[in-house]
Amino acid sequence: MNTPEATPRPGATPRPGATPRPGATSRPATGFAARGADRRPPLILLVPACAAALFALLPLGYLAVRALERGPAFAWKVVADERTLHLLGRSLGLTAVVVVACGVLGVSMAWLTVRTALPGARAWSIATTLPLAVPSYVAAFTWLSAEPDLAGFGGAALALTLVSFPYVQLPVAAALRGIDPAQEEAARSLGHGPLRTFLRVTLPQLRPAAAGGALLVALYVLSDFGAVSLMRYDTFTRAIHTSYRASFDRTPAAALSVVLVVMTVALVAAEARTRGRAGHARTGGGTARPAAPVPLGRWKSLALLWCGAVVAVAVAFPLGTLGYWLTVGSSATWDLGGLTETAWATLGVAAAGAALTTALALPVGVIAARHRGRGARLLEQAAYAGHALPGITVALSLVFFAVRYAYPLYQRLPLLVCAYAVLFLPIAVAATRAAVLQAPPVLDDVARSLGRRPWQVLREVTVPLAAPGVAAGAALTFVVCMKELPATLLLRPTGMDTLATRLWTETGAGSFAAAAPYAAALILLAAVPSYLLGRHRT
Amino acid sequence: MPRPLAGRITALLAAGLLLPALAACGSDDNDGSGSGGDGDAALVIYSGRNEKLVKPILDQLEKAVGADVEVRYGDSAELAAQILEEGDRTKAGLFFSQDAGALGALSREGMLAKLPQATLDKVDKAYRSGEGDWVGLSGRVRVIAYNPDDVAADEVPDSVHDVVKPEWKGKVGFAPTNASFQAFVTGMRVLEGDDATRTWLEDLKANGAKTYANNLATLDAVEAGEVSLGLVNHYYWYERVAEKGEDEVDAKLHFLPGGDPGALINVAGAGILADSGEQNATARKAVDYLLSEKAQTYFADTTKEYPLAAGVTSTVEGLPPFESLESPDIDLGRLESLQETLAMLQDVGLV
Numbered sequence: 001m002n003t004p005e006a007t008p009r010p011g012a013t014p015r016p017g018a019t020p021r022p023g024a025t026s027r028p029a030t031g032f033a034a035r036g037a038d039r040r041p042p043l044i045l046l047v048p049a050c051a052a053a054l055f056a057l058l059p060l061g062y063l064a065v066r067a068l069e070r071g072p073a074f075a076w077k078v079v080a081d082e083r084t085l086h087l088l089g090r091s092l093g094l095t096a097v098v099v100v101a102c103g104v105l106g107v108s109m110a111w112l113t114v115r116t117a118l119p120g121a122r123a124w125s126i127a128t129t130l131p132l133a134v135p136s137y138v139a140a141f142t143w144l145s146a147e148p149d150l151a152g153f154g155g156a157a158l159a160l161t162l163v164s165f166p167y168v169q170l171p172v173a174a175a176l177r178g179i180d181p182a183q184e185e186a187a188r189s190l191g192h193g194p195l196r197t198f199l200r201v202t203l204p205q206l207r208p209a210a211a212g213g214a215l216l217v218a219l220y221v222l223s224d225f226g227a228v229s230l231m232r233y234d235t236f237t238r239a240i241h242t243s244y245r246a247s248f249d250r251t252p253a254a255a256l257s258v259v260l261v262v263m264t265v266a267l268v269a270a271e272a273r274t275r276g277r278a279g280h281a282r283t284g285g286g287t288a289r290p291a292a293p294v295p296l297g298r299w300k301s302l303a304l305l306w307c308g309a310v311v312a313v314a315v316a317f318p319l320g321t322l323g324y325w326l327t328v329g330s331s332a333t334w335d336l337g338g339l340t341e342t343a344w345a346t347l348g349v350a351a352a353g354a355a356l357t358t359a360l361a362l363p364v365g366v367i368a369a370r371h372r373g374r375g376a377r378l379l380e381q382a383a384y385a386g387h388a389l390p391g392i393t394v395a396l397s398l399v400f401f402a403v404r405y406a407y408p409l410y411q412r413l414p415l416l417v418c419a420y421a422v423l424f425l426p427i428a429v430a431a432t433r434a435a436v437l438q439a440p441p442v443l444d445d446v447a448r449s450l451g452r453r454p455w456q457v458l459r460e461v462t463v464p465l466a467a468p469g470v471a472a473g474a475a476l477t478f479v480v481c482m483k484e485l486p487a488t489l490l491l492r493p494t495g496m497d498t499l500a501t502r503l504w505t506e507t508g509a510g511s512f513a514a515a516a517p518y519a520a521a522l523i524l525l526a527a528v529p530s531y532l533l534g535r536h537r538t
Numbered sequence: 539m540p541r542p543l544a545g546r547i548t549a550l551l552a553a554g555l556l557l558p559a560l561a562a563c564g565s566d567d568n569d570g571s572g573s574g575g576d577g578d579a580a581l582v583i584y585s586g587r588n589e590k591l592v593k594p595i596l597d598q599l600e601k602a603v604g605a606d607v608e609v610r611y612g613d614s615a616e617l618a619a620q621i622l623e624e625g626d627r628t629k630a631g632l633f634f635s636q637d638a639g640a641l642g643a644l645s646r647e648g649m650l651a652k653l654p655q656a657t658l659d660k661v662d663k664a665y666r667s668g669e670g671d672w673v674g675l676s677g678r679v680r681v682i683a684y685n686p687d688d689v690a691a692d693e694v695p696d697s698v699h700d701v702v703k704p705e706w707k708g709k710v711g712f713a714p715t716n717a718s719f720q721a722f723v724t725g726m727r728v729l730e731g732d733d734a735t736r737t738w739l740e741d742l743k744a745n746g747a748k749t750y751a752n753n754l755a756t757l758d759a760v761e762a763g764e765v766s767l768g769l770v771n772h773y774y775w776y777e778r779v780a781e782k783g784e785d786e787v788d789a790k791l792h793f794l795p796g797g798d799p800g801a802l803i804n805v806a807g808a809g810i811l812a813d814s815g816e817q818n819a820t821a822r823k824a825v826d827y828l829l830s831e832k833a834q835t836y837f838a839d840t841t842k843e844y845p846l847a848a849g850v851t852s853t854v855e856g857l858p859p860f861e862s863l864e865s866p867d868i869d870l871g872r873l874e875s876l877q878e879t880l881a882m883l884q885d886v887g888l889v
Binding site: 083144145148149151229230232234238239241242243244245249250392396399400403407410411486489490494495501505506508513514 | 750
């Protein structure tokens, strides 16, 4: 659509195509004016971004319908219960501990692998990305089978930390590579030691990346059911599940879910505040230059020990346990045909899920990175709205809408793919936003001043510059789609299986050895994109 | 350089976009539930029972009813929630539930059709719906699993009331969120009243009983010596023995005597959806097949449950005969007051 007159764009060159790229004459004027006009995202971004946001808000619509089914008084009674507060405390406590632990693990691993002379840094960075491939229920199960006493808060915190610290590590590592080393060098030249330099100069610059990762970790912990349920630690999500399962009554569950949504909004707002006005992009004249690796000296063995310990507990341990089941259990059967078929189906839906999620996240992420103001913030928050909800809630909301408004799609693959998009939109949005932030906005302005239309700027400048980061986000989404269970169970086409649902079937029948090949396949396949993410250098 | 990554991921995603399209083509042919086909309409079964356990018998069922049968496996409670959310547009013709509670929930909402009296009469009144809209297919009994390293066989309590005594402090495991446990608590409420049940639950908690995610985890805890006693369903132990071999399983089972509430018999069962339309006739045949001698023998031999119809008796080694069980006399239809049980469990702080 051509709406050149709709927005007054001072100094804009006439319609594209009508004039053969004059550029030069109007460049300075446009350059300044465009920064002002930037406050309003172009329609080419706004329309799809709003569509994505509406899409992400579907579960909220459903929750409103269900929670208010018996009147606001009933919903309030559920929410205002003393137990709700108690569970809220437990959930937030677990979230806080996991976020802090992930922060320590993620930042330390990112720094060691990116900025120091750590031997085998690259291999370590890949190995420490692999835990992403381990579903929380598998992690919890493996730990529990080895050490039953872990059950409870400690076990839940351990399992969740070990599978989610890469959410912090990946963005922090990317930020570390993007930071101009000149500031650190200046600090060193002023006599600061390496630790002081890290704490005073480097760490503040990592804050936005770390906070973004921490937000994803927090939302993951709030929505997780597998690990907390196996570890028998009662959280909000577990209470929602109990409510569905013990009473078949969707009203209390919906009312409790609304509380999770409120919590999500609060967390997203808190993260936005932490993020502040920090910009990633290097707008100065300096060229990108890799920082000189920090020599570890006598700390080298300690650093290696730390990395080794992290990889041992987060990667080697679950894989070792699966290997053990495979060798001891009598129910271990290698149905290679079934395994291959399931693996292909899993790859297919996960890839489609990642593609749709990325496409929906792109406009939201660009707006979030490039535009300030309430509208942009609302869009981003809307995209996060469903992320802390348990999968079953999101799945039931899609059942609700599909049965009423899209019946032909019901229990078909497109709907399952949509569920993945609703569930994982924030992951792709966060990646896109971070990637776009690293592309200097001045390049957009230059392109505009050269007479490019907004969509051309997007296609020729913004997206290509952000592509690696967006692709990384897509890979991450791909991994989480592969592991998804509750929504897949309710929305998959009848007869279709993913590795996660097979795993669920086998462990549900108590055949742990039979489950092991599916768990191993899931981890190995999810390890491929994780590996690419770990190798990925911006 | 970033390019290779982006390129590879693009290729992956493109492949992924094609795959579901292909898969969708493949599944088109058996999606005729809306339009109906020749002869009997295809039947969609929502099975809350695990695929590993029931797929063989459902494959047999497909041959027996002479129509295409599609089975959608899931969790009983979640499938019940899904059917409630689907309402009259549900794709399910038959709901095969792991427990009576989920069937009761659908029955309450008027989503199940009345079954023919001849079908209902195959099963003892105690194990079917009072409304005549679902029927039990196999029975499972609550037992106490114990670890013989910690407890001698003759020291295992004969009543759940004994496990709250001081000598079992911190030594009992159970699964408060498990449907079978909740059905048992509901049974206790029906048998002994709310006050007595609440006291028992409070005593259980005060006695340091440990909570687990499900029966299997509880059994594992007994096996590992983490607790000495576990309140579970009988067949988990027999399945575990089938998985690992009897020598590898240390835990033993104790069947409670004297009509103790801890010896409640619950059922897995099936109901036909009221809105099943043309699937209805096939669904009726399916229920009759599941009550046939062949299917009942399957439940006895394979899932180690008690057959409920057609005079079939279990042949599982070491399993006490059904008639010998001294279960409490209770109307399963009265187990529907799960809401109150849940509220009580929440009040006591167990879920």
